[in-house]
Each structure stands twice: as structure tokens, then as C-alpha cells.
Amino acid sequence: MDDAEPMTAVGLRPPDQVMRLARLGAFHQTRLSFLRVLLRRIGRERWQYARPVFDLDDRGVGHAVYTVTRGPRSYSLVAFAHDLPPQMRTDRVIAEAWDATFALFDGVPTTTDVARLAANVPRQEAGRYLASELVLARANRSVRLFESVVESLAQGHQPDERQVGSTGYLMRTTAVYGNGKFGLADRDRIAAREELAGPFQAEMLTVWLIRAFTVDLVEHLARARDSHRAVRLLPRLRRRLGIGNATGLGMAPFLVRHPTLIHSWIAARETALARVRSLASAAPETRARFLRLLPKARRLIADWRTDDPVQAPRLPILLAEISSMERAAPELLASRHRPWDRLYKWGEETLSLEGQELLVSLMLEPHGALVDDLAGGMTVDETVAFRIDGTMSVRQLRDDIERHYAFALKLDFSRAEATRRFWYVSEEKLEPRLGDRFAEPGADLELPLAIGRDVSALHRALGSASPGESVAVFLTRHPEHRHTVRRVQIASRHPYAEIRDNLIGSDLRAVDVLRAKLSFFGCTRFDPRSDKWLRITLFQDAPFPDEIGAGDWDGWIWGVAESAPLAAPGVTT
Amino acid sequence: MRVSHNEVEALAMKAARGAGFPWGDCEEIAAAARWMAEQGLDVARGLCALLTDPNRQERSSCPVAAGIAWSDGTISTSPVARWQRLRHPVWLVAMIGAALRHKLQHAEIAWPGWRIVIHGRGWRASSDFGALVDVRTASDIEVTLRPGILAGAGEMSSASGGLGVSPADWSALERLAARTHVPESQASRETGAGAGTSDND
Numbered sequence: 001m002d003d004a005e006p007m008t009a010v011g012l013r014p015p016d017q018v019m020r021l022a023r024l025g026a027f028h029q030t031r032l033s034f035l036r037v038l039l040r041r042i043g044r045e046r047w048q049y050a051r052p053v054f055d056l057d058d059r060g061v062g063h064a065v066y067t068v069t070r071g072p073r074s075y076s077l078v079a080f081a082h083d084l085p086p087q088m089r090t091d092r093v094i095a096e097a098w099d100a101t102f103a104l105f106d107g108v109p110t111t112t113d114v115a116r117l118a119a120n121v122p123r124q125e126a127g128r129y130l131a132s133e134l135v136l137a138r139a140n141r142s143v144r145l146f147e148s149v150v151e152s153l154a155q156g157h158q159p160d161e162r163q164v165g166s167t168g169y170l171m172r173t174t175a176v177y178g179n180g181k182f183g184l185a186d187r188d189r190i191a192a193r194e195e196l197a198g199p200f201q202a203e204m205l206t207v208w209l210i211r212a213f214t215v216d217l218v219e220h221l222a223r224a225r226d227s228h229r230a231v232r233l234l235p236r237l238r239r240r241l242g243i244g245n246a247t248g249l250g251m252a253p254f255l256v257r258h259p260t261l262i263h264s265w266i267a268a269r270e271t272a273l274a275r276v277r278s279l280a281s282a283a284p285e286t287r288a289r290f291l292r293l294l295p296k297a298r299r300l301i302a303d304w305r306t307d308d309p310v311q312a313p314r315l316p317i318l319l320a321e322i323s324s325m326e327r328a329a330p331e332l333l334a335s336r337h338r339p340w341d342r343l344y345k346w347g348e349e350t351l352s353l354e355g356q357e358l359l360v361s362l363m364l365e366p367h368g369a370l371v372d373d374l375a376g377g378m379t380v381d382e383t384v385a386f387r388i389d390g391t392m393s394v395r396q397l398r399d400d401i402e403r404h405y406a407f408a409l410k411l412d413f414s415r416a417e418a419t420r421r422f423w424y425v426s427e428e429k430l431e432p433r434l435g436d437r438f439a440e441p442g443a444d445l446e447l448p449l450a451i452g453r454d455v456s457a458l459h460r461a462l463g464s465a466s467p468g469e470s471v472a473v474f475l476t477r478h479p480e481h482r483h484t485v486r487r488v489q490i491a492s493r494h495p496y497a498e499i500r501d502n503l504i505g506s507d508l509r510a511v512d513v514l515r516a517k518l519s520f521f522g523c524t525r526f527d528p529r530s531d532k533w534l535r536i537t538l539f540q541d542a543p544f545p546d547e548i549g550a551g552d553w554d555g556w557i558w559g560v561a562e563s564a565p566l567a568a569p570g571v572t573t
Numbered sequence: 574m575r576v577s578h579n580e581v582e583a584l585a586m587k588a589a590r591g592a593g594f595p596w597g598d599c600e601e602i603a604a605a606a607r608w609m610a611e612q613g614l615d616v617a618r619g620l621c622a623l624l625t626d627p628n629r630q631e632r633s634s635c636p637v638a639a640g641i642a643w644s645d646g647t648i649s650t651s652p653v654a655r656w657q658r659l660r661h662p663v664w665l666v667a668m669i670g671a672a673l674r675h676k677l678q679h680a681e682i683a684w685p686g687w688r689i690v691i692h693g694r695g696w697r698a699s700s701d702f703g704a705l706v707d708v709r710t711a712s713d714i715e716v717t718l719r720p721g722i723l724a725g726a727g728e729m730s731s732a733s734g735g736l737g738v739s740p741a742d743w744s745a746l747e748r749l750a751a752r753t754h755v756p757e758s759q760a761s762r763e764t765g766a767g768a769g770t771s772d773n774d
Contacts, residue, residue, distance in 0.1 A: 131577070131734035143774050180579025183735065188578065383674050386604060390645025426761065427754035435761060442755030448596045472645035475597075482597020482641075 010277040010341050012270045016407070019266070021501040025512025026353040028361045029557065031368060032268055033522030035204040036557060037375045039542060041195060043553020045070060049545040051216075052108070058224040059083050060217055063118065066209045067108055068545065070195050075134070075202075076105040077209035078117050081217060089140050091174045091246035098124070099171065100213070104135035104206040106185065124175070131185040134196075135178045135206040139171040139214070142244060146170050146218065149233075153222030156229035158237055165240045165303060168525065168537045170214040172244030176203050191379075199265070199378050200521060211243040211539050212546075242540030245523065248533035250431045252513045253423065256449050259490050259497035260385045265520050266496035268378050269360075272371035276363050277341040279370075282333045289366035291329060296558040297362060298322045300524065308528035310509070314354050321355035325362075368554065385490050388482070390472025394465045397485065400492040401459045407500040408452035409459060420506035423447040434510060434532065450504045454484045524557070574743060577735045581616055582607040584743075587750035592624035598637055605640065605667035608674070609706075610736045612696060614663065617738035619706045621745050623661050634710075636661050640668025643716060654716045662711040666691060669716065679723045684711040692722045 017023070029036070048069040056062035066077040080101045088097045101121045105113065113132070120127030124138055141147075145159075145167040152159040178200070180186040190196040196205075215238055222230040233241075255262055301319055306312050328350075332343045340363055347359040364371055402409065413419055422437045424445050437443045448454065458481045465474050475482055491498045502508065511528040518526065523536035541559055543551045576584075585606035589599040602623075609616040623629065623636070632638045636659045643654055643665075659665055662682075666689055669680050674693035682689045687708070688699040696702060755761070 128574070130575070180577030180735075183575060183577055183580065186578045186735070383604070383671075386600075387672055388645055424755040425753060426757050427751065428757040430754065433755070433761060435755070440758065440761055442761075445753055445755050470646065472642065475645065476638075476642070479595045479598060482595060483600055484597075486597060486600065 010274050010338070012267070012274050015404075015495040015498070016500060018270060019496060019498060019500040021499060021509070021512040023353050023357065024499065024516035025509065026357045027516050027519035028358050029519050029522045029524060030269060030272070030361045030364050031372065031554075032272060032364070032375050032378070033520055034198060034200045034378075035208070035522035035538060035542075036554075037198055038201050038204045038208070039553050039556070040372070042068070042548065043543070043551075045195075046549055049548055053114075054216065054220070056081055056217070056220055060221050060224070063114065064213060064216070065109065065114070066212060066545065068205070068209070073193070073195070074108050075205060076108050077206060077213065078103050078105055078109055078114060078121065079210070079213045080118060080122050082122060084140075086143070089143075091140060091172060092248070095140075095174065098122075098138040098174065099141045100139045100210075100217075102135075102137040102139070102206065102210055102213075103129070103133045104137075104202060104209075106132050106134050106189075125182060127182065129183040131183075131189060133184050134190065134202045135176060136182060136184060137173055137176040137203075137206055137210065139173045139210060139243070141171050142167055142169055149218050150221045150225065153219060153233065154225035154230050156226075156231050158231070158234055161237060161240070164237055166305060168240065168303070168540050169211075169242050169244035170218055171210070172246055172535070173207060173210060174246050176207060176245075178203050197379055198375060199261070204521070207243055207245075207538055208542070209545065211241070211542075212544050214243065215241060215544070238544065239541050242524075242537045242542065245536050245538060246529075246533065247514055247518060247536065248431075249433060249510055251517060252510050253432050253447065253449055255513055255517050256451065256499065256503065258382060259487065260380045260382050260494050263494035263497040264378050264380045267494075268374040269520075270496065272364050272367075272374050273344070273360050275370050276367050277338065277344050279340050280338060281336065282339040286366045287333045287339075290333070290362065291326070293362055293365055293558055294322055294326050294329070297358065299559055301358075304525045304527075306525075306527040308534075311526065311528050314352065317352055318354045318358065321351050322358075324350060325355075325359065365555070365558070385493065386486070388471065388475075388486050389489060390470055390475070392471045392489070393467065394462050394469045394471065394474055395467035397471055397488060398459060398462045398467070400488055401455055401462075404491050404495070404498070405452070405455045405459075405488070405500075408455045408502075411452055411456065411502055411505075413453045413456055417506040418502060419450070419453060419504050421504045421508055423449045423504070434508075437504075448483050451484075451487060451498065452502045453504060454481075455488060457481070458484045458488070522557070574740050575735045575737050576617075576743065578607055578610045581610040581736065584746050584750055585616070585620055587753055588620060588624055588746040589749075591749035591752035592629060594629075594637070598641065601641055601644070601668060601671075602637060602664075604671040605637075605664060608671040609663070609667045611694075612670070612702070613736065614667075614703060615706050615738065615742075616736065617742035617746060619661070619663050619667075621742050622706070622709070623664055624749055625745070626660060628660065631660075634658050634660050636664035637668065640665050640672070643669060644672035652718045656714045658710060658712045659714055660710050662687075662708055662714065663705045665714070665716075666705065670696070677720065677722055679719055679721060681717045681719065682714065683717075684714040687711070690723055695723060697723065 050067050052067060053065040060081050061083050062081055064079045067074050082099060084097055084099045103117050103121045149159045196202050219232050298319060304315055328346055329343060332346055333339045335342045347356050411418055420437055421434050422443045424433055424435055424442050424447060426433045435442055461478055461481060471485060509531045511531055511534050514534055515526050518536050523538050525537045527535040529535060541556050543553060543556060582603045586599050586603035589602040606616050639656055639659055666682055670691045676693060679690055679692040690697045
């Protein structure tokens with residue numbers, strides 16, 4: 001592998017082990033996850049924060065501007081709050097109105113900019129944007145929590161702590177768009193800026209500022225309801241509020257369409273694990289930090305609620321496995337030879353996939369100095385690997401397929417169940433969907449995401465070509481295999497590029513694909529609502545923008561107990 | 574109207590598919606379209622011409638097939654390539670440009686009346702480069718690959734705020750792209766995105 005590290009004594013886990021849907025669907029956030037990378041930077045570099053505009057009426061309708069500044073550059077969240085009738089509230093992408101809509105503006109917007117945004121942002125996809133806007137987003141209130149928090153604060157008391165913690169957010173984002181959508185800035189515009197060069201940093205910044213807005217909004221509504229009695233949220237409770245998110249199939253094709261990018265994410269995570277496993281010994285302080293994490297992890301998992309028939313039964317098992325870790329880890333980590341590797345191997349033999357992957361996250365946690373630099377390698381220029389090497393021989397391409405796509409060659413695609421699903425784009429909302437090939441129309445318009453089936457077909461076609469023929473000549477006869485040839489060539493050089501499972505089988509759980517991606521974002525509390533969409537939480541327990549300059553901007557995700565400020569937050573109005 | 578380079582690339586891919594190109598060709602067309610947008614060429618007009626050409630399936634005069642053949646083989650085998658006649662030669666130019674994006678090489682593309690030198694991030698032309706989009710056919714085309722990038726070539730406008738295109742062209746491309754969309758049925762509404770549980774809580 002071209003990313004191999006000569007200093008690493010323990011090798012990377014093989015792609016056949018890592019890139020299976022069952023394991024990807026058990027991934028948890030790590031310290032390399034994108035929102036954690038962003039907050040570490042903001043805390044370390046002490047970005048400046050201001051809220052120059054907060055112009056909302058007593059119903060909470062109006063707009064606000066949140067600005068962070070790093071050196072010569074500023075980024076501003078422009079938030080528009082609306083009065084949405086309850087019957088219009090849906091998290092699905094088919095919605096046409098939202099409780100709040102947002103744009104991340106590159107700089108500090110003038111009143112002219114805000115007026116232009118006010119005419120477009122509330123319309124979301126139906127609006128048009130300029131390259132001065134980096135991200136577009138929207139959010140809906142959590143019916144469960146929003147109103148009860150407003151009412152408690154208005155009456156002068158704090159909301160129920162348990163309810164705040166178990167819901168975990170006041171609003172859910174239902175879409176966060178970047179990279180040129182609807183006229184927004186192309187990624188090229190920000191790719192060279194150190195602070196936004198990492199994957200999805202502008203999107204994560206947007207969501208973090210939206211979270212601050214949701215708290216300001218409930219405090220504002222409480223004051224409007226009863227200006228004499230109303231109180232602000234206690235800092236400890238405020239920290240318990242993250243931001244929710246509902247994610248559906250629209251996100252799934254991304255992982256398949258960006259093979260070199262996905263390789264870079266997975267390779268960074270796997271390299272981090274290999275570095276830790278390769279350590280000759282475990283320093284007492286590192287060991288102690290790891291052991292202190294385990295009860296925090298248990299509390300985090302205990303807060304994780306889901307009714308999903310697959311995910312729900314995994315959670316009590318995971319809790320029991322954390323107890324096993326607590327019993328086994330002290331002795332394993334006292335070992336004189338590669339203690340972290342011993343712990344990992346124990347996990348592989350003992351724990352469920354959920355437990356194994358949580359152990360990976362926990363093992364990386366006390367090793368920031370050893371692994372954090374890997375976050376810098378999670379961005380790639382995808383055009384580099386794009387060009388097909390037409391001089392490769394048919395024999396070589398066949399060999400590469402046999403080496404990297406054994407999973408596909410083992411599948412029997414003549415079985416209806418192996419090809420029952422097809423991915424398509426719906427006319428109504430221009431979003432990716434999954435259909436039943438044998439029961440619904442549209443399979444002739446299938447998206448090229450049936451990788452296993454297509455590679456299997458390519459392998460067959462190559463079998464009837466002369467082994468010495470060049471791929472270029474083969475493709476002049478078979479242009480229909482061109483996209484698959486490109487994938488095979490990319491995957492041969494980027495071993496973690498490919499999900500090594502059938503993406504069109506009747507047993508596909510698309511939420512596994514979504515979870516893998518969301519874990520890299522840094523999401524927690526995965527709550528599948530069907531096999532095709534799920535809810536998650538971001539930034540729960542994270543510091544707020546008005547806390548820059550103090551507190552823990554690194555380990556916050558494992559719980560507030562040790563890091564929450566005791567004093568009231570600074571007044572930001 | 575103003576569109577981002579990413580929108581150009583995404584719509585080019587779908588419109589090319591809607592026009593009947595194989596997926597792998599669509600990817601090449603999308604990459605070439607982005608290169609065109611980066612050079613400030615009117616890629617929407619260029620795409621409309623390419624994708625609505627009634628002879629677009631004719632492989633021997635297809636600039637996409639020519640660009641693919643060049644990109645797949647020529648770079649490392651033979652320095653000179655020739656074609657007798659190609660439609661919409663801007664697409665050959667753009668596909669070569671996209672293929673050279675990360676190469677320390679440049680290509681000279683010439684036919685009677687035109688001489689264009691390009692590398693992955695710039696160009697130099699004997700005629701008005703913008704007019705290249707409107708050239709319908711070219712004959713006796715010769716492409717020569719040379720080492721080194723090109724000093725003093727026009728630089729691409731990558732950091733720009735996108736590209737201005739005609740709304741009529743853009744709509745025509747959206748109509749082509751719409752041919753790849755599957756109309757919603759009641760069944761797909763209920764199962765296709767996995768709704769069914771309440772999401773207003």
C-alpha cells in the first residue's frame with residue numbers, strides 16, 4: 001500500500017476485514033472525526049467570536065448573524081428563523097418549509113448581502129447563491145423538547161435535565177449543502193485555506209454555529225414570553241444540547257462515488273490504529289487516561305436511545321462489553337510487549353463488531369500526539385486518480401479484479417435476491433432512492449452504484465478478450481465497462497476505496513453506509529428509523545463559541561463531567 | 574445566470590447520460606466540462622451542441638471517443654495523433670486538457686485555421702479561444718504531445734466565482750438530465766426513501 005508506514009510494526013487491518021458493511025455499520029466517532037478536528041483547531045487557535053445581529057421578534061421570527069474570525073478571515077452564519085405551522089414540519093428532503101434556514105457566508109455580510117440572502121435562503125434549493133456563500137442548511141424544532149425548554153425557562157426554572165440529555169438537541173438539521181450546490185462556492189475556493197482544508201470543515205462549522213443559535217432562540221422566546229421571570233439555561237444543561245440531524249439515502253451514494261476520498265479517511269483511521277497497536281509499551285498516564293474513559297463511554301452509550309430492531313439489541317451488549325473492557329484492560333495494558341496490540345486482539349476475539357470498533361475509538365483517544373497529524377491526510381484531489389491507464393493489459397486488469405474484488409466474484413448475480421435493489425434518482429425531488437428491480441419501474445435508469453455486479457460482468461468480458469490486449473483497445477469494443485475499469489484501477493491503488501459488499505442485494509441495510517460516513521463526521525447516538533434513514537446527534541457536550549479561550553476542546557465528546565464550565569457563559573448580545 | 578464549476582460537472586454527467594452516452598464516457602465528459610468551465614469557456618453551449626447533435630452516436634467523428642482514445646493510450650506511446658474529421662473539436666481540446674491536469678506536459682492541437690497549445694491548467698490559441706465552442710467540425714486534426722508545461726499560457730480562472738451561462742442552454746441540459754430521473758410512484762414514495770415512521774417529534 002502506498003500509505004504504508006515503515007515505522008509501524010503492526011500492519012494495517014486488511015480491507016477485506018475493514019470494508020465490510022457489517023463493520024462499517026458499527027463504526028463510532030474517533031478523535032480524527034471532522035467535527036472534533038474542527039473544535040480542536042478553534043480551541044487551540046482561539047478564534048474570535050461575535051454575534052453582531054440578533055433581530056428576532058417575540059414570535060422568534062427574524063434573523064441573526066454569528067461570526068467567527070481566525071486571523072484575516074471571518075465566517076458568518078446568517079440565520080433566518082421562521083414561524084412554521086406544525087403540519088408543515090417534516091425532516092424529509094421533500095419538505096418545502098422549515099423552522100429555520102441558514103447560510104455560511106465567507107466574511108461578514110453587509111445589509112445588502114443579508115437582504116439578498118433573505119430572499120433566497122428560506123427557499124433553500126429553490127433559491128440561488130453566490131460564491132460568497134459556502135454552505136446552505138436548514139433545521140426543524142424537536143417537538144419533544146423545544147417547547148418544554150422555552151416554557152420552563154419562561155417560568156423561571158431549568159428544564160428537566162434527564163429530558164434534555166435524552167433528547168439531546170433543540171433542533172435537527174435536515175440538510176447541509178456545500179461544494180457548489182445551487183451556485184454556492186466551489187470547494188476550490190476554500191481548499192487552500194488551512195482552517196477549511198480538511199473534509200467538511202465548513203459544513204461542521206455551520207452546524208456548530210447553528211447549535212449556538214438554537215440555544216439563543218429558546219432563551220429569546222422565554223424572555224419574550226415572560227421577561228421578568230425568564231432565566232437562561234445553566235451552562236451544564238446547555239452543554240447537553242447538541243444538534244440533531246436526519247440523514248437519508250441522499251448521502252449514501254457519496255461514499256461510493258468518491259473512492260479515493262473514502263480510502264483516505266479509512267486509511268487515516270487504520271493507520272492511527274496501527275500506530276497505537278505498534279507501541280512497545282503503555283505509559284502509565286496514557287493507560288490511566290484510557291481506563292478513565294471507560295465509565296464515560298458507558299454513560300454515553302447508556303444515553304443512546306433507539307427503537308431500531310437491529311440497533312436496539314446491540315446496545316445492552318455494548319454496555320456489557322464496556323464492563324468486560326474494564327475487567328480485562330488493566331492486565332492486558334500492563335503487558336511488557338505491545339500492550340495496546342494485546343488489548344486490540346483480545347477485543348477482536350471477545351467483542352461484537354460494535355464493541356471492537358468502539359474499542360478502536362477508545363484506543364485512539366489518549367494518543368492524540370501520536371495520531372492527530374493523520375487528520376491532515378484525509379483530503380485528496382480526486383482528479384489525480386481519475387485517468388484510466390489504457391496501456392494496462394487485460395491480464396493485469398483481471399488479476400487486479402481477482403485480488404481486490406474476490407467478494408464480488410463470489411456472489412451469484414443470477415439470483416434475483418442478489419440484484420433486487422436498484423439505486424435511482426427520483427424525478428420528484430432529484431434525490432437518490434432505492435427501488436425494487438422486480439416490482440417497480442425505472443431499473444433501466446439505474447445509477448452506476450452496483451459495483452459488485454458490474455465488476456463481475458467486467459471480469460467475464462475480460463475472460464473472452466486476449467490477455468495481452470491493452471485495456472484501451474478492450475474499451476473501444478466495450479465502452480459500457482469504462483466506469484468499472486476506472487474503479488478497478490483506482491481500488492487497486494487505494495485498497496480502502498471500495499465497500500466490499502453487495503450494494504444491490506435484497507439484504508442491504510443502507511443505514512450501514514450512512515453510519516460509516518456519519519461516524520467520520522463525528523456523529524453520535526445513531527438511531528435508524530428504518531433501513532434507509534436515521535437520526536443522529538452532533539456536538540452534544542461540545543463547548544459553545546462563547547467559551548473559546550477556556551475549557552476542554554479535545555475530549556469533550558466523552559462527557560461534560562470534567563470539562564463543563566461552572567460559571568455562567570459570557571453575555572453575547 | 575451564474576453557476577458553480579461543481580454544478581457544471583454534475584449536470585454535464587447527467588445530461589450526457591440522458592443523451593445516451595455510457596457511464597464511463599459521461600465521467601470523461603464531466604471532467605472535460607469542468608476543465609472548460611475553469612478556462613472560462615461557455616461550457617453550457619458546448620454541451621448543448623455535443624449532446625443534441627443528431628449524429629452523436631457516430632463514433633468515428635465523435636470528439637469524446639477521440640479524446641478517450643488519446644487519453645487512454647497516446648500519452649505514453651506515440652507523441653503524435655491524427656484524426657480526419659471530428660465534430661465539436663472543443664471537446665477533444667477539453668478532454669486533452671483534463672487528461673493533462675497533473676502532467677508536466679503540454680499538447681499542441683492544430684487544424685486548418687486553428688492552433689491551440691494547452692496544458693492541464695492553461696492554454697494559448699491562435700484564434701479567439703472563446704469561439705472554439707462554436708466550431709462545428711474540424712478536419713485534418715493533429716495533436717502533438719511535448720514535455721514541459723507552458724510558460725506564459727493563459728491561466729485558468731479557477732478561483733473565480735463560477736461561470737456565466739445562458740439560462741436557455743442550462744434548461745436544455747436540465748431537460749436532458751431529467752431523462753435519467755425515475756418518476757415517483759405511490760409505492761416508491763412509501764418505500765423508496767424509507768419513510769413510514771413519524772419524523773415530527
